[in-house]
Protein backbone atom coordinates (compact mmCIF):
# COMPACT_ATOMS: atom_id res chain seq x y z
CA UNK A 153 0.00 0.00 0.00
CA UNK A 154 2.81 2.41 0.85
CA UNK A 155 4.46 4.25 -2.00
CA UNK A 156 7.22 6.79 -2.31
CA UNK A 157 6.43 9.88 -0.27
CA UNK A 158 5.69 13.15 -2.07
CA UNK A 159 7.05 15.44 0.59
CA UNK A 160 9.01 17.77 -1.74
CA UNK A 161 7.65 21.00 -3.15
CA UNK A 162 10.06 22.39 -5.72
CA UNK A 163 13.44 22.59 -4.01
CA UNK A 164 11.97 22.42 -0.50
CA UNK A 165 11.60 19.25 1.54
CA UNK A 166 8.40 19.61 3.55
CA UNK A 167 9.03 18.31 7.06
CA UNK A 168 5.50 18.79 8.40
CA UNK A 169 3.97 16.18 6.12
CA UNK A 170 5.79 13.31 7.81
CA UNK A 171 5.88 14.83 11.30
CA UNK A 172 3.32 17.45 12.29
CA UNK A 173 4.97 17.84 15.73
CA UNK A 174 8.13 19.55 14.36
CA UNK A 175 8.32 23.17 15.55
CA UNK A 176 12.06 23.94 15.07
CA UNK A 177 14.59 22.80 12.49
CA UNK A 178 17.77 23.81 10.65
CA UNK A 179 17.74 24.88 7.03
CA UNK A 180 19.73 26.64 4.32
CA UNK A 181 18.45 29.59 2.28
CA UNK A 182 18.25 28.73 -1.45
CA UNK A 183 16.64 31.94 -2.66
CA UNK A 184 15.86 35.23 -0.98
CA UNK A 185 14.32 38.61 -1.70
CA UNK A 186 11.85 40.95 0.00
CA UNK A 187 9.11 39.04 -1.87
CA UNK A 188 10.00 35.67 -0.42
CA UNK A 189 12.49 33.14 0.89
CA UNK A 190 13.03 29.57 -0.29
CA UNK A 191 14.57 27.02 2.11
CA UNK A 192 15.90 23.52 1.45
CA UNK A 193 13.82 22.22 4.37
CA UNK A 194 10.67 23.72 5.84
CA UNK A 195 7.97 22.77 8.33
CA UNK A 196 5.78 25.79 7.49
CA UNK A 197 2.40 24.45 6.42
CA UNK A 198 1.74 26.39 3.21
CA UNK A 199 -2.05 26.39 3.46
CA UNK A 200 -4.57 24.21 1.69
CA UNK A 201 -7.61 22.04 2.35
CA UNK A 202 -9.10 24.89 4.36
CA UNK A 203 -6.15 25.08 6.76
CA UNK A 204 -4.39 28.48 6.65
CA UNK A 205 -0.59 28.80 6.45
CA UNK A 206 1.65 28.80 9.50
CA UNK A 207 3.33 31.82 11.02
CA UNK A 208 6.79 31.73 12.55
CA UNK A 209 10.36 33.02 12.35
CA UNK A 210 13.74 32.35 10.80
CA UNK A 211 16.61 32.97 13.22
CA UNK A 212 20.05 33.76 11.80
CA UNK A 213 23.07 35.93 12.53
CA UNK A 214 21.56 37.28 15.73
CA UNK A 215 18.40 38.59 14.02
CA UNK A 216 15.01 37.23 13.14
CA UNK A 217 12.86 37.27 10.02
CA UNK A 218 9.18 36.94 10.83
CA UNK A 219 7.29 34.70 8.39
CA UNK A 220 3.64 35.65 7.89
CA UNK A 221 2.57 33.18 5.24
CA UNK A 222 3.59 30.93 2.40
CA UNK A 223 3.00 31.19 -1.34
CA UNK A 224 2.94 28.07 -3.49
CA UNK A 225 4.46 28.36 -6.93
CA UNK A 226 7.16 26.14 -8.48
CA UNK A 227 8.82 26.63 -5.11
CA UNK A 228 7.48 27.04 -1.61
CA UNK A 229 7.97 30.74 -0.93
CA UNK A 230 7.98 31.99 2.66
CA UNK A 231 6.59 35.51 2.97
CA UNK A 232 8.64 37.74 5.31
CA UNK A 233 7.20 40.60 7.36
CA UNK A 234 7.74 43.94 5.65
CA UNK A 235 10.96 45.59 6.73
CA UNK A 236 12.44 42.51 8.42
CA UNK A 237 16.03 41.58 7.49
CA UNK A 238 16.29 39.00 4.68
CA UNK A 239 18.89 36.22 5.05
CA UNK A 240 21.22 36.04 2.02
CA UNK A 241 21.37 32.91 -0.15
CA UNK A 242 23.48 30.24 1.55
CA UNK A 243 22.69 31.39 5.10
CA UNK A 244 22.13 28.67 7.69
CA UNK A 245 18.89 29.52 9.51
CA UNK A 246 16.90 28.06 12.36
CA UNK A 247 13.23 27.87 11.45
CA UNK A 248 10.55 27.97 14.11
CA UNK A 249 6.78 27.62 13.81
CA UNK A 250 4.46 29.67 16.03
CA UNK A 251 3.30 26.79 18.18
CA UNK A 252 0.05 28.21 19.61
CA UNK A 253 -1.37 28.92 16.19
CA UNK A 254 -0.26 25.66 14.54
CA UNK A 255 -1.35 23.46 17.43
CA UNK A 256 -4.75 25.17 17.46
CA UNK A 257 -5.07 24.66 13.70
CA UNK A 258 -4.19 20.98 14.02
CA UNK A 259 -6.90 20.47 16.63
CA UNK A 260 -9.37 22.44 14.52
CA UNK A 261 -8.55 20.57 11.31
CA UNK A 262 -8.83 17.17 12.99
CA UNK A 263 -12.06 18.37 14.62
CA UNK A 264 -13.54 19.13 11.20
CA UNK A 265 -12.65 15.66 9.92
CA UNK A 266 -14.31 14.17 12.99
CA UNK A 267 -17.37 16.37 12.42
CA UNK A 268 -17.68 15.41 8.76
CA UNK A 269 -17.29 11.72 9.69
CA UNK A 270 -20.03 11.99 12.30
CA UNK A 271 -22.45 13.90 10.05
CA UNK A 272 -21.89 11.42 7.22
CA UNK A 273 -22.42 8.42 9.49
CA UNK A 274 -25.52 9.84 11.20
CA UNK A 275 -27.18 11.61 8.25
CA UNK A 276 -25.41 10.39 5.10
CA UNK A 277 -24.70 13.89 3.85
CA UNK A 278 -21.59 15.23 2.19
CA UNK A 279 -19.31 18.15 2.88
CA UNK A 280 -19.54 20.86 0.25
CA UNK A 281 -17.16 23.41 1.76
CA UNK A 282 -15.44 24.62 4.87
CA UNK A 283 -13.01 27.01 6.37
CA UNK A 284 -11.03 27.31 9.58
CA UNK A 285 -9.19 29.72 11.80
CA UNK A 286 -7.42 28.65 14.98
CA UNK A 287 -10.12 27.06 17.21
CA UNK A 288 -13.05 28.19 15.11
CA UNK A 289 -14.44 26.82 11.87
CA UNK A 290 -17.39 26.35 9.59
CA UNK A 291 -18.37 23.39 7.50
CA UNK A 292 -21.06 23.22 4.83
CA UNK A 293 -23.17 20.14 4.24
CA UNK A 294 -25.42 19.01 1.47
CA UNK A 295 -28.42 18.53 3.78
CA UNK A 296 -31.94 19.20 2.40
CA UNK A 297 -33.73 19.57 5.78
CA UNK A 298 -32.46 20.11 9.30
CA UNK A 299 -33.76 17.06 11.14
CA UNK A 300 -35.29 17.37 14.62
CA UNK A 301 -32.57 17.57 17.25
CA UNK A 302 -29.79 17.78 14.63
CA UNK A 303 -27.50 20.15 16.51
CA UNK A 304 -27.75 18.23 19.78
CA UNK A 305 -27.25 14.84 18.13
CA UNK A 306 -24.19 16.04 16.22
CA UNK A 307 -22.69 17.61 19.34
CA UNK A 308 -23.27 14.45 21.34
CA UNK A 309 -21.75 12.21 18.64
CA UNK A 310 -18.71 14.50 18.44
CA UNK A 311 -18.22 14.31 22.21
CA UNK A 312 -18.47 10.51 22.08
CA UNK A 313 -15.86 10.27 19.32
CA UNK A 314 -13.47 12.61 21.15
CA UNK A 315 -13.83 10.54 24.33
CA UNK A 316 -13.23 7.33 22.33
CA UNK A 317 -9.71 8.68 21.66
CA UNK A 318 -9.52 7.19 18.17
CA UNK A 319 -6.08 7.18 16.56
CA UNK A 320 -5.55 9.64 13.67
CA UNK A 321 -3.11 8.11 11.20
CA UNK A 322 -1.42 9.63 8.16
CA UNK A 323 -0.14 7.50 5.28
CA UNK A 324 0.70 7.67 1.60
CA UNK A 325 -1.12 5.50 -0.89
CA UNK A 326 -1.13 4.96 -4.62
CA UNK A 327 -4.02 6.68 -6.38
CA UNK A 328 -5.54 3.31 -7.32
CA UNK A 329 -5.46 2.04 -3.72
CA UNK A 330 -6.85 5.32 -2.41
CA UNK A 331 -9.78 5.36 -4.80
CA UNK A 332 -10.66 1.80 -3.78
CA UNK A 333 -11.68 3.20 -0.36
CA UNK A 334 -15.37 4.15 -0.47
CA UNK A 335 -14.84 7.11 1.91
CA UNK A 336 -12.29 8.65 -0.44
CA UNK A 337 -14.77 8.63 -3.27
CA UNK A 338 -17.24 10.44 -1.06
CA UNK A 339 -14.80 13.27 -0.39
CA UNK A 340 -13.27 13.26 -3.85
CA UNK A 341 -15.09 16.49 -4.61
CA UNK A 342 -11.75 17.71 -3.20
CA UNK A 343 -10.79 17.15 -6.85
CA UNK A 344 -7.50 15.37 -6.59
CA UNK A 345 -5.40 16.53 -9.54
CA UNK A 346 -5.16 13.76 -12.16
CA UNK A 347 -1.34 13.89 -12.16
CA UNK A 348 -1.27 13.05 -8.46
CA UNK A 349 -0.05 9.47 -8.30
CA UNK A 350 0.47 9.27 -4.57
CA UNK A 351 -2.35 10.33 -2.31
CA UNK A 352 -1.87 11.33 1.32
CA UNK A 353 -4.53 9.76 3.50
CA UNK A 354 -5.69 10.98 6.91
CA UNK A 355 -7.57 8.26 8.73
CA UNK A 356 -9.52 8.71 11.97
CA UNK A 357 -9.45 4.99 12.56
CA UNK A 358 -12.93 3.52 12.44
CA UNK A 359 -14.65 6.84 11.68
CA UNK A 360 -13.40 8.83 8.70
CA UNK A 361 -10.86 8.43 5.91
CA UNK A 362 -9.97 11.33 3.64
CA UNK A 363 -7.41 12.37 1.08
CA UNK A 364 -5.83 15.33 2.80
CA UNK A 365 -2.61 17.37 2.92
CA UNK A 366 -3.13 19.05 6.29
CA UNK A 367 -1.57 18.70 9.71
CA UNK A 368 -3.44 16.76 12.37
CA UNK A 369 -3.27 15.74 16.01
CA UNK A 370 -2.50 12.09 16.78
CA UNK A 371 -5.81 11.09 18.34
CA UNK A 372 -9.32 12.45 18.74
CA UNK A 373 -8.92 13.22 22.44
CA UNK A 374 -6.19 15.72 21.52
CA UNK A 375 -8.80 17.78 19.65
CA UNK A 376 -10.52 18.80 22.89
CA UNK A 377 -14.21 19.69 22.87
CA UNK A 378 -16.18 20.37 19.69
CA UNK A 379 -18.93 22.85 20.41
CA UNK A 380 -21.61 23.20 17.72
CA UNK A 381 -22.41 26.89 17.88
CA UNK A 382 -24.91 27.34 15.12
CA UNK A 383 -26.68 25.65 12.22
CA UNK A 384 -27.43 28.10 9.40
CA UNK A 385 -29.63 27.67 6.38
CA UNK A 386 -27.67 28.94 3.39
CA UNK A 387 -30.19 28.02 0.72
CA UNK A 388 -31.61 24.90 -0.87
CA UNK A 389 -29.89 21.79 0.50
CA UNK A 390 -27.06 23.85 1.94
CA UNK A 391 -26.51 24.00 5.71
CA UNK A 392 -23.60 25.61 7.46
CA UNK A 393 -22.38 24.38 10.85
CA UNK A 394 -20.26 26.74 12.92
CA UNK A 395 -18.07 25.08 15.52
CA UNK A 396 -15.65 26.09 18.21
CA UNK A 397 -12.86 23.93 19.56
CA UNK A 398 -12.63 24.10 23.34
CA UNK A 399 -10.22 22.72 25.91
CA UNK A 400 -12.76 19.99 26.53
Ligand SMILES: [Zn+2]
Pocket residue numbers: 201261265362364365366
Ligand atom coordinates in the same frame (compact mmCIF):
# COMPACT_ATOMS: atom_id res chain seq x y z
ZN1 LIG B 1 -8.74 18.12 5.87
